[in-house]
Amino acid sequence: MVNKFWKEVRPALSEPVLNCIKKQGFNKMTPIQAAVIPLILSSKDVVAEAVTGSGKTLAFVVPMLEMLLKKQKEEPLRKDFVYCVIITPTRELANQIFKVIKQFLEEPELSCITISLLVGGRSVESDVESLSKGSHIAVCTPGRLMDLLAERKQLNLPGRLKELEILVLDEADRLLDLGFTATLTTILQYLPRQRRTGLFSATQTKELQDLIRAGLRNPVVISVKEKSTISTPILLENYYVIVEAQDKFIFLLNFIRNRIMVKGLFFLPTCACVDYWADILPVFLPDKKVYAIHGKMKQKRSKILENFREAENTILLCTDLMARGLDIPCVDWVVQWEPPLSPAGLVHRAGRAARGGAAGCSLLPLLTTEDAYVPFIKANQLVQLKDWTQSTDQIKVTQKLRDKVLSIMHEQQLKDRSVFDKGQRAFVSHMRAYTKHECNLLLQFKDLPLGHIATSYGLIKLPLMPEIKQEHKEQFVGPKIDIDFNSICYKDKQKEASRLKKLEEYKKTGVWPSNKKKKMAQTQPWEKAKMNKEERKQRKKKRKELKQQNPEGKRSKKRRAVTQAELDELAADVALIKRLKKRKITQEQFDDAFDVDK
Incomplete structure (x- = not known):
């Protein structure tokens, strides 16, 4: 089948592009590439849906280079024009696409084509300078492109885009999930209508359909799946396991210990969770290199990702920042702390393994209250989860192991108050995130044993939360010794000096010197806060409707004329x-x- 695809597409490509493809080792063409490349070359707008890891990047890179090479032969490419724009949801994905194209441009036949990477995390001036020198292809994130279009008047980017040939939105559904709808709508207004547009994603959503109607002209929709019964790569094995809430971390720890992982991704619910487990996990895994990455890391992300790519016997703690589009070779295991916020997220997370025809596995631990998620995800996302307990590899959690692991986790928090603080923040942010699950009919916050989950986090005390009830306090297993929490010190001397100063003031006044507004902001349960927010939203909507009916409001009442x-x-x-x-x-x-x- 692959050879057949290659033979079908080959006549449409020029010799320089074919040579580049062969030199780069891309001599096997996937179904999505075979379907999309001829369509783009024949000036069609394309909406392409294919499972993650199926080669969508080359499906738009190859025709893009072919188009530029053809244009160069007819008339030299102008230095001050941008002919191709690729928009991605994250800077990591943008950087990955940039490197793929850069490999092609190293070939002499394509050296006339220039490229720029326009993403956040670095100065806008460097991007302005790059575009000013000349860039035929721009790989960018929506926020940075919007800034350059609207704010940098001296650059005149709208003028540079008047000859735009092709626009690509990669991971288009994720762009909309991250709230870039308004930004994309504004960007489209700056771009010429006579262009080719390609939307690439692993899933289709209603929001994506709205964008298709707004930005494309009679697009050809391509949907390529390896089997009609699955939506993940064919060589990816997806497992689930039912665990007790208090034993989740211990189970996952032993699971990771017992696997030979070249590279593993460990998905956690929030940035705060990543920060906390990045301090705890290395203590238990001294023979593995543990990296951590999340969206709030601005400058470090590129370096961390590069180190992870080059390392072996390593694991990367991450949020859903890493769930889309990124192609990291040799990822053989994807481990998740809990189901992602959206059902489609499971497909994207698991799809980081088994890329490019390689084998891989994923594991999703579920609590006893979450077992209905297995049939749901099969019906909703066509993902068949196998029961790990049916395998020959059994992982037992004994009381002795529980005591040992908890003791070490408690010790880490007592040694450094920073770890203690991170644990408290991680637990609270995790619980808040759980209330936002899209399938909250199955994953109900009220069913969670919060005390057992706090035990699994190895906390030395329960956070002050309105949701914590007496039953949760009874579930919680903390240190077996009495602790004076004021005596826990920061390893950082500057932070400790600041804390001691505040502690002294507290002893005198009885009030901890801090931002009271910040402290008092969360005084009610999230469920109630959510209801109140919805009520305020409805009231605002009603006021807006009344205002539309009576635009001038009270001032519209006629005043009595003065005689x-x-x-x-x-x-x-x-x-x-x-x-x-x-x-x-x-x-x-x-x-x-x-x-x-x-």
């Missing part, structure tokens, strides 16, 4: 007041004129 007689009477009264001030009349005369009762 001339009333104006004359007012003028007479003013004249009397002036005469009184000038003592031309007495107070008695003034009172008589105004009928003042004495």
Whole structure:
């Protein structure tokens, strides 16, 4: 089948592009590439849906280079024009695509084509300078492109885009999930209508359909799946396991220990969770290199990702920042702490393994209250999860192991208050994130044993949360010794000095010196806060509707016209007041004129 695809597409490509493809080792063409490349070359708008890891990047890179090479032969490419724009949801994905294209441009036949990477995390001036020198292809994130279009007038990027040939939105559904709808709509207004557009994603959503209608002209929709019964790569094995809430970390720890992982991805619910487990996990895995990455890391992300790519016997703790589009070779295991916020997220997370025809596995631990998720995800996303307990590799959690692991986790927090703080933040942020699950009919926050989950986190005390009830306090297993929490110190001397100063003030006043607004902001359960927010939203909507019906509001009420007689009477009264001030009349005369009762 692959050879057949290659033979079908080959006649449409020029010799320089074919040579580059062979030199780069891309001599096997996937179904999505075979379907999309001829369509783009024939000036069609394309909407392509294919499972993650199926080669979507080359499906738009190859025709893009072919188109530029053809244009160069007809008329030299202008230095000050941008002919191709690729928009991605994250800078990591943009950087990956940039490197793929850069490999092609190293070939002499394509050296006439220039490229720029326009992403956040670095100065805008460097991007302005790059575009000013000349860039035929721009790989960018939507926020940075919007900034360059709207704010940098001296660059005149809209003018540079007037000859735009092709626009590509990679991971288009993720762009919309991240709230870039308004930004993309504005960007499209700057771009010429006579262009080719390609939307590439692993899943189709209603929002994506709206964008297709707004930005494409009679697009050809391509949907390529390896089997009609699955939506993940064919060589990817997806497992689930039911675990007790208090044993989740211990189970996952032993699971990772017992696997020979070249590279593993460990997906966690929030940035705070990544920060906390990045301190805890290396203590238990001294023979593995543990990296951590999330969206709040601005400058470090590229370096961390590069180190992870080059390392072996390593694991990367991450959020859903890493769930889309990134192609990291040799990822053989994807481990998740819990189901992602959206069902489609499971497909993308698991798809980081088994890329490019390689084998891989994923594991999703579920609590006893979450077992209905297995049939749901099969029906909703066509993902068949196998029961790990049916395998020959059994992982047992004993009381002795529980005590040992908890003891080490407690010790880490007692040694450094920073770890203690991170644990508290991680737990609270995780619980808040759980309330936002799209399939909250199955994953209900009220069913969670919060005390057991806090035990799994190895916390030394329960956070102050309105959701924590007496039953949760009874579930919680903390240290077996009494702890003076004020005596836990920061390893960082500067932070510790600041804490001691605040502690001294607290002992004097009984009030901890901090931002009271920040402290008092969360005084009610999230469920109630969510209801209140919804009520405020409805009230605002109602006011907006009333305003539309009556645009001028209260001011639209007609005022009664003032008669001339009333104006004359007012003028007479003013004249009397002036005469009184000038003592031309007495107070008695003034009172008589105004009928003042004495």
